[in-house]
Amino acid sequence: MHFDALLLSRPQFGVPVLLLIVFSSLALGLAGYVAVLEGLWLTTRTDAFLKLRSLWSRTFLVVFGIAALAVGLDVAAGASAPTWAAATNGFPARPAQLIVSALLSTALAVGAVSAARLWKGPDDVESCLALRMASGMLVICGPLEVALGDGARPRLIIGLALAAGLLGLWGGLLCWRGSPERSRLFLSAFVLMGPLAVLTPVAEWLGDGAALRL
Template identity: 30%
Template sequence: MQETALLLARIQFGFTVSFHIIFPAITIGLASYLAVLEGCWLRSRNPVFKQLYQFWSRIFALNFGMGVVSGLVMAYEFGTNWSGFSAFAGSITGPLLTYEVLTAFFLEAGFLGVMLFGWSKVGEKLHFFATLMVAIGTLISATWILASNSWMQTPAGYEIVDGKVIPTDWLAIIFNPSFPYRLVHMGLAAFLSTALMVGASAAWHLLKGRDSAAIRTMLMMAIGMLMVVTPLQIIAGDAHGINTLEHQPAKVAAMEGHWRNESAGEGVPLLLFGWPDNEAETTHFAFGIPHLGSLILTHSWDGTFKGLSEFPADERPNATAVFWSFRVMVGLGTLMLLLGVWGVWAWWRRTLFSNRRLLRFALLMGPTGLIALLAGWFTTELGRQPWVVYGLLKTADAASPHQALELTISLVLFVIVYGLIFGTGIRYMLRLIAQGPDHNIETTLSTVRQAPLSNTEQGE
């Protein structure tokens, strides 16, 4: 019963945080996108950029609201479902989350009203400043959240007194060994997710025959972003993998599906496919490329690293889940690079807006940025198991003493409520995107045509 309750607690937290992580990722990417759009408008005075800003700011506002609501639930869950973790590490995670509220949330909330409703009430430069502050606020928020999560992955700057963590060096806590890699990786993932969403929106309208300067600008900016950010993400992911091998080798062994690596001098293959069996301690149907695993993770032809069987059985993550979540992330990342290269080729060939195969591919790729982000998060968090604070506190010791029935009821309620509230929000967001940036202009023109003439106008 205790194992069932622990599993339900993990599923409940995984469910709520999976919903939550989507909305901040979109707001991080869209906030920076809006800042670029307004900057381009101020410099060029091209009305297309302002039109796109006003369109995507509505999507941003909706996601910002859903992100705040879903984040509040998680804050309460730390106390209700994970009281052992709060008691053990609250002296570190509590202040980090407080800093996020004081420095980021207040900054975003303070300028959000000006950004959304201040076009006709403040000057252009002040409005642009407000947009920049909101964009910076989203990045600061991500910084503090990832500092907290990274500390749980690679704890530093602490000592344990009476069974509790006491901070001794806040710089070491914040800038812990994995923090820079996770921050860059998450930031680039948010930008990629936004670029794919914008590109899919443009592709949808072009496939429907709605061709305009605004739609074309959306697609060109999305393709350009993909070509710049995807290679950077690959480089960041490689650096993050090497850092993980140093600090969390069991996670890397699970990601690669290796149980007993060959002796030094023979190299480690990169397994492309297979089915890791946690009980048999082997990977069935393994298909790999010789030496490529060594080349990627150790940057040498014959390098080696520990297999999962070299770790105690009670300190290994679930290899099957970690292995496949990692491959979903990498596979989708490869498709993103393919879309970027194909898009640039079509751009050069002057067929970017008419190549229907490319447009269908871009449309299908729309949600893959968020799917890859979730797969990467699953890899990170499942690969840390059975630890909640790596090497210090196990997940079983962090959970609150709830019964399985209580957790089952609350999980079912979460699924129902989240499905209604956020399902409605996501559906409304998709409706807004389907309307497109030209919808407001068409509505305005229609209203002007149908409005009755004033006495002066009738006289004229």
């Protein structure tokens, strides 16, 4: 099978862009999440917030490191210009979409990890708290992800956002009843939707098309 230069250059261009999209979105969302946890700990002095901040700040450093590496690969592959253009085109609506997408992605990731830990032990106070916070963020960011834009949002983005919003509403109902961590069905649903944490930012950028125009 013959491989020409154009075919071989596509992975060289596309892989760094995909890494940059996924990990920069998670790094942005985790930075905000860690800042919120720090503020909650300073105001309440609750040990659960301190433990969560310690856990997710370490995760943020790893994700940020991978994102920084992806930036270097992005520049080396010559993909930084279209990626930057996709992020800034349509200011301020486009950056707002990307920020909401990052927060939604982070909520899905945090919730999935917390749900997996609660599956093993439903008495994990920190994971229960993180799961409730993630559910609340999904309720906020899901509708925002749908609402932001010019009315021509990609169907995939709308579907992902609606699914995440419904999951958050389910979690909110269980929180109102007092025990989301006791619902095995809800925990399973959150874990199964964990991969959307990667798919959401990719779908957001693919909706623009400029970042992955190979």
